[in-house]
Amino acid sequence: NAGVMQNPRHLVRRRGQEARLRCSPMKGHSHVYWYRQLPEEGLKFMVYLQKENIIDESGMPKERFSAEFPKEGPSILRIQQVVRGDSAAYFCASQDTRSYNEQFFGPGTRLTVL
């Protein structure tokens, strides 16, 4: 089991472009979480998804941000019309229903907006 995979590891975008971040959960895990870490801060919850469903998106900005976890393929976090303030590390974590709330983290994607 390769663990949670995220790609790309580093992403550079100019203001106004779109950023797409991908997350492949651990095999057999059906729960995916996205977190954002701004410089000098802890991880902040953004969204919780199960296959084809958004369970909780209370931590996600209302505009420009969206997330999906389709039946097939990775979970995608999309940021449209990026701004400098979106520069951060974005972490994905997956969880098994039976893992008693233990989350397994990916290596993160570091987004830099020029």
Add this chain to the structure above:
Amino acid sequence: AQRVTQPEKLLSVFKGAPVELKCNYSYSGSPELFWYVQYSRQRLQLLLRHISRESIKGFTADLNKGETSFHLKKPFAQEEDSAMYYCALWGAQKLVFGQGTRLTINP
């Protein structure tokens, strides 16, 4: 609202000395608390959780509901303990993290 506070951003101790990383929380329900660790160039991983009441790599953490604390302790620090440590609280189907403490063990 759920909140986790780690008052120390940086903590530096000598090898062999005791270590205590502080964590305080705010939560209206029954808390479930974790410590996660991130070693250099590695991903975030679970160190321990309060319900297990176990010792991992010599670290222990006791939940003190009266003081709303979950401090992480180790009696004798080792150089390989140098890392970033995050305290986290599980509630409403998500983890809430503290800001993290960077622990440096000096030889």
